Amino acid sequence: QVQLVQSGTEVKKPGSSVKVSCKASGETFNTFGIHWVRQAPGQGLEWMGVIIPIFDTPNYGQRFQGRVSITADKSTGTVFMEVKRLASEDTAVYYCAKERRPGHFYYGFDVWGQGTPVIVSS
Amino acid sequence: DIQMTQSPSSLSASVGDRVTITCQASRDIDNHLIWFQQKPGTAPKVLIYDASTLEAGVSSRFSGSGFETDFTFTISSLQPEDAATYYCQQYYNVPYTFGQGTKLDI
Numbered sequence: 729q730v731q732l733v734q735s736g737t738e739v740k741k742p743g744s745s746v747k748v749s750c751k752a753s754g755e756t757f758n759t760f761g762i763h764w765v766r767q768a769p770g771q772g773l774e775w776m777g778v779i780i781p782i783f784d785t786p787n788y789g790q791r792f793q794g795r796v797s798i799t800a801d802k803s804t805g806t807v808f809m810e811v812k813r814l815a816s817e818d819t820a821v822y823y824c825a826k827e828r829r830p831g832h833f834y835y836g837f838d839v840w841g842q843g844t845p846v847i848v849s850s
Numbered sequence: 851d852i853q854m855t856q857s858p859s860s861l862s863a864s865v866g867d868r869v870t871i872t873c874q875a876s877r878d879i880d881n882h883l884i885w886f887q888q889k890p891g892t893a894p895k896v897l898i899y900d901a902s903t904l905e906a907g908v909s910s911r912f913s914g915s916g917f918e919t920d921f922t923f924t925i926s927s928l929q930p931e932d933a934a935t936y937y938c939q940q941y942y943n944v945p946y947t948f949g950q951g952t953k954l955d956i
Contacts, residue, residue, distance in 0.1 A: 763946065773894070773937060775946040789945045790851075823893055836884045836900070836941045840893040 730754045732762075732824050732841035739847045740814050747810040748844045750824030756805035758782045761827035763837065764798060764809045766820040776822075778833060779807060787833075814848045821845050852876050852940050856949025863956060867928045871952045873921045873938035882942035885914055885923045888951075889934045897936075898923065930956055 735749040750762060758781040766774050777788040781800035788796055797810045811818055821843040829835040853876035863869050873883065881901040886894035896905045898914035901921055911926045925932055933956045938949040 772951050773939070773948040775944075775948070778944065787944050828899065833944060834882060834941055836882065836896075837939075838896060838899070838905070840895075843893050 734841040734844045737845045745812045751806040758802050759830035762807045763825045765823045768820040819848045854949040860953040869925050871923045873949050875919045878918045879940045879942035884939045886937045887934045
């Protein structure tokens, strides 16, 4: 089964940006929706946004619009998620997750990345 | 946004018990519901999708049911390794939304 491999832990200052990557091992997933979900310490799961790389048009949760950018490099099969103007409340584990079927949303996740801790501290 | 109301928020049970968690959607989501298991420090793991379909390789002790707005997740005979937090999530519409989670102690 395909695995999603994310980049490593990030420690950032307030006001800076962070860019996290998510790459499939075993096959490319340019036709599959790749979602981003975050989990603050001790908290639940929060959906941030999604992109289908071949269409290259991301869709964001309202509270992340304008501060989060999801992009895809189709040549390497890597999806990126950037958060700008970081604040302490952005300290969380950030996960990517793949749609079960290609071409559209609304099929549900089947595979998750291992998670990337992002720590925002002065 | 579709709100997902999950209950209980926590429960304690014994090995061999049968436990049930419920999830209610604020509007009709057909069968677009997933149940996840998450253990501390690890990514969520899909157990059930399309409300009642068991993910490949997942124990048949786990089951799901429901349609439209009301959904149920059941573990038929608890094992020690089932201690975890369980979440429901709708994927009928973006933004995908999650229940608050149920922490299961054994």
